[in-house]
Amino acid sequence: MTTADxxxxxxxxxxxxxxxxxxxxxxxxxxxxxxVTLSVLSLIVLIPLAAVVLKAAHQSPAEFWAVATxxxxxxxxxxxxxxxxxxxxxxxxxxxxxxxxxVRYDFPGKTIVxxxxxxxxxxxxxxxxxxxATLYAPTGWVGQFLTPLGIKAAYNPVGVTIALTxxxxxxxxxxxxxxxxxxxxDVEEAAASLGATRLDTILRIVLPALAPAWLTGFxxxxxxxxGEYGSVIFIAGNMPYKSEIAPLLIIIQLEQFEYARAATIAxxxxxxxxxxxxxxxxxxxxxxxxD
Amino acid sequence: xxxxxxxxEKTFGRYPxxxxxxxxxxxxxLLALLGPSGSGKTTLLRAIAGLEFPxxxxxxxxxxxxxxxxxxxxxxxxVFQQYALFKHMxxxxxxxxxxxxxxxKDKPDKAEIARRVEELLKLVELEGLGKRYPSQLSGGQRQxxxxxxxLAVQPSVLLLDEPFGALDATVRKSLRRELRRVHDATGxxxxxxxxxxxxxxxxxxxxxxxxxxxxxxxxxxxxxxDQPSTAFVCGFVGEANRFEGQVSNGRFSAGVLGLPATGLxxxxxxxxxxxxxxxxxxxxxxxxxxxAHVQGPLTTVNxxxxxxxxxxxxxxxxxxxxxxxxxxIAARKAHVYAx
Numbered sequence: 196m197t198t199a200d201x202x203x204x205x206x207x208x209x210x211x212x213x214x215x216x217x218x219x220x221x222x223x224x225x226x227x228x229x230x231v232t233l234s235v236l237s238l239i240v241l242i243p244l245a246a247v248v249l250k251a252a253h254q255s256p257a258e259f260w261a262v263a264t265x266x267x268x269x270x271x272x273x274x275x276x277x278x279x280x281x282x283x284x285x286x287x288x289x290x291x292x293x294x295x296x297x298v299r300y301d302f303p304g305k306t307i308v309x310x311x312x313x314x315x316x317x318x319x320x321x322x323x324x325x326x327x328a329t330l331y332a333p334t335g336w337v338g339q340f341l342t343p344l345g346i347k348a349a350y351n352p353v354g355v356t357i358a359l360t361x362x363x364x365x366x367x368x369x370x371x372x373x374x375x376x377x378x379x380x381d382v383e384e385a386a387a388s389l390g391a392t393r394l395d396t397i398l399r400i401v402l403p404a405l406a407p408a409w410l411t412g413f414x415x416x417x418x419x420x421x422g423e424y425g426s427v428i429f430i431a432g433n434m435p436y437k438s439e440i441a442p443l444l445i446i447i448q449l450e451q452f453e454y455a456r457a458a459t460i461a462x463x464x465x466x467x468x469x470x471x472x473x474x475x476x477x478x479x480x481x482x483x484x485x486d
Numbered sequence: 487x488x489x490x491x492x493x494x495e496k497t498f499g500r501y502p503x504x505x506x507x508x509x510x511x512x513x514x515x516l517l518a519l520l521g522p523s524g525s526g527k528t529t530l531l532r533a534i535a536g537l538e539f540p541x542x543x544x545x546x547x548x549x550x551x552x553x554x555x556x557x558x559x560x561x562x563x564x565v566f567q568q569y570a571l572f573k574h575m576x577x578x579x580x581x582x583x584x585x586x587x588x589x590x591k592d593k594p595d596k597a598e599i600a601r602r603v604e605e606l607l608k609l610v611e612l613e614g615l616g617k618r619y620p621s622q623l624s625g626g627q628r629q630x631x632x633x634x635x636x637l638a639v640q641p642s643v644l645l646l647d648e649p650f651g652a653l654d655a656t657v658r659k660s661l662r663r664e665l666r667r668v669h670d671a672t673g674x675x676x677x678x679x680x681x682x683x684x685x686x687x688x689x690x691x692x693x694x695x696x697x698x699x700x701x702x703x704x705x706x707x708x709x710x711x712d713q714p715s716t717a718f719v720c721g722f723v724g725e726a727n728r729f730e731g732q733v734s735n736g737r738f739s740a741g742v743l744g745l746p747a748t749g750l751x752x753x754x755x756x757x758x759x760x761x762x763x764x765x766x767x768x769x770x771x772x773x774x775x776x777x778a779h780v781q782g783p784l785t786t787v788n789x790x791x792x793x794x795x796x797x798x799x800x801x802x803x804x805x806x807x808x809x810x811x812x813x814x815i816a817a818r819k820a821h822v823y824a825x
Contacts, residue, residue: 404573
């Protein structure tokens with residue numbers, strides 16, 4: 196054995212290459228999950244959306260602007276975003292109450308109520324739309340009682356809001372439920388021992404702690420409402436300028452082979468929705484500042 | 487504030503949590519409720535707080551019946567084992583909560599509340615942390631916040647449910663002293679629940695030992711340790727070697743071990759001998775030393791008798807060398823209870 200051999204000793208392992216794009220971690224699966232995520236997201240979300248934008252870009256900016264801001268389109272945006280917002284707001288009130296009842300109490304038929312909450316997830320939306328339209332039409336079961344009161348609940352923006360409320364309810368309930376379930380009882384007992392009334396405890400302790408989950412539920416219900424088509428068209432009446440939602444306007448443009456116009460309205464909706472979701476996420480991050 | 491508990495009973499399902507408990511707590515006293523889990527100590531504390539309501543019996547504050555008064559009306563400060571802080575509020579807001587929810591003329595103005603909060607932060611040595619959120623504090627700091635939140639309403643009685651249970655040993659020790667200091671500074675009647683006898687003996691003026699929903703003994707730490715009135719107390723408070731045996735003619739015997747048991751009737755009995763009550767004695771019984779290890783100024787010796795009984799003996803470090811091989815020992819003192 197020569198001295199050179201002895202000096203080299205066992206071969207030193209080559210220095211490990213720094214992993215690409217990630218921190219070293221003992222948690223396995225980064226490469227696989229990230230790869231699958233990006234592929235699926237591209238195929239299902241990004242590429243189709245890019246195609247929409249490309250299609251809209253076939254027009255000149257002036258044409259684009261004219262279509263995007265036409266009176267009919269503006270009325271449709273207003274209805275779509277307005278009704279989705281109101282529906283999400285209604286859901287965030289009744290969703291909390293529903294979640295509260297489901298988490299805090301045991302009552303006969305609880306499992307059935309629990310399953311009913313999820314029904315809007317599963318039911319074909321057209322079925323819901325037809326059922327709601329039948330119920331709330333001026334001669335329908337519910338509608339006949341509203342007509343004497345001067346309330347028209349179908350074939351107008353009120354009808355749109357009713358349909359979107361139906362669609363959005365489970366989002367708020369399911370977002371709040373786990374947080375409410377995890378909320379420790381001792382925190383409410385602490386508030387009571389400090390002299391807080393029940394109302395104080397709910398308003399100042401329970402609800403603020405729910406705020407982040409609440410916003411999540413609101414955002415999901417809102418986003419779902421903006422995109423909803425199937426249930427709305429049966430109850431909306433679909434009168435241009437009055438009760439025509441933006442998704443329907445897109446379909447109408449498509450049927451007239453106006454693909455670029457359809458894409459234009461889609462791009463506007465996409466931009467507004469994305470901006471609103473970003474804002475809601477920012478508010479949520481703020482609401483979670485104490486975590 | 488004096489507190490009287492009069493034959494309070496509470497049952498959860500078929501399981502009795504409190505069984506005719508009587509207890510008098512003097513004004514300004516620091517009392518420990520000590521017992522194993524399931525002994526009813528927490529239920530008793532919660533009944534005093536108004537978080538649980540007894541099935542029978544009375545709770546009196548200064549002679550006034552508050553058995554069914556709500557927690558909000560009792561003006562008690564309650565500290566929970568898991569802190570129960572309002573996590574969406576800053577430390578200062580947490581402490582101010584009890585003052586902030588008061589209505590009308592009872593509610594101090596903003597400056598007064600801020601002053602109180604500062605004062606309390608100083609009392610529990612958390613100055614400058616008022617703007618943090620609970621999630622930004624350590625366990626010990628959170629429990630200090632919980633303590634000052636409870637004190638903010640100037641409670642007539644301070645109740646603590648296993649206040650140090652979720653903390654590590656070092657923090658636990660320092661917080662114990664802190665509680666004693668805060669108690670002495672404020673003079674508020676304080677009751678705390680613990681399953682840790684060391685904690686109860688160190689901290690409390692008096693200790694009430696609970697078992698199976700009954701109070702076994704109430705007394706000063708010295709009394710419950712040195713003169714345990716029941717076998718349970720003797721085994722639960724302090725270290726003890728337990729022997730099952732027989733009493734006949736005023737003498738207890740268990741194998742090689744013999745002890746005086748005057749006044750006890752003949753029959754089965756249990757004897758307890760504290761580790762430090764064994765001493766080397768040529769007229770005593772024989773035991774073989776298995777292991778000896780240092781514990782602070784003392785040495786703990788594990789020995790076994792020829793008939794297989796295991797003993798734990800405490801000796802001074804100076805004496806320790808003599809505990810080797812086969813030794814003869816005797817009990818200087820023992821507690822014998824009829825079975």
